[in-house]
């Protein structure tokens with residue numbers, strides 16, 4: 827009996843958190859599913875899967891993007907950074923440390939995506955106003971509604987970067 831034909835796959839070579847990864851994937855595979863299921867990087871969370879909640883945010887060549895709105899094949903030849911790429915070994919990224927210090931998270935579901943938005947945001951806004959911080963956070967839905975702690979954490983991280 828003839829077998830079911832395999833779906834077409836395409837080669838993808840992408841650098842994820844500094845490590846070159848090579849896979850053959852179906853063209854419809856979302857970047858979020860690629861990271862979680864192919865590479866085991868489950869720190870990238872999936873909430874709405876249509877670009878609204880921000881839980882799946884990662885960096886693509888340094889810019890924050892929604893991993894649920896990209897296909898894995900679109901990252902071929904590019905660099906992706908996930909939340910797993912922030913800490914240096916056991917040492918938290920300063921933004922992660924500030925979130926811990928200022929109670930910027932509760933259940934933590936939204937946190938990886940929030941952090942990945944804030945890394946390039948703080949690089950571009952080393953001394954952000956509260957309004958700028960709130961605008962940056964506005965692309966993320968926190969089911970625990972812990973936005974006040976996040977704002978304080980961003981202020982703390984920005985201060986720490988300016989006055990190490």
Ligand code: FES
Pocket residue numbers: 871872873874875876877878879880881882883892893894895
């Ligand atoms: S899961 Fe991608 S924005 Fe919600």
Ligand code: FES
Pocket residue numbers: 931932933934935936937967968969970971972
């Ligand atoms: S901390 Fe729970 S969803 Fe944001």
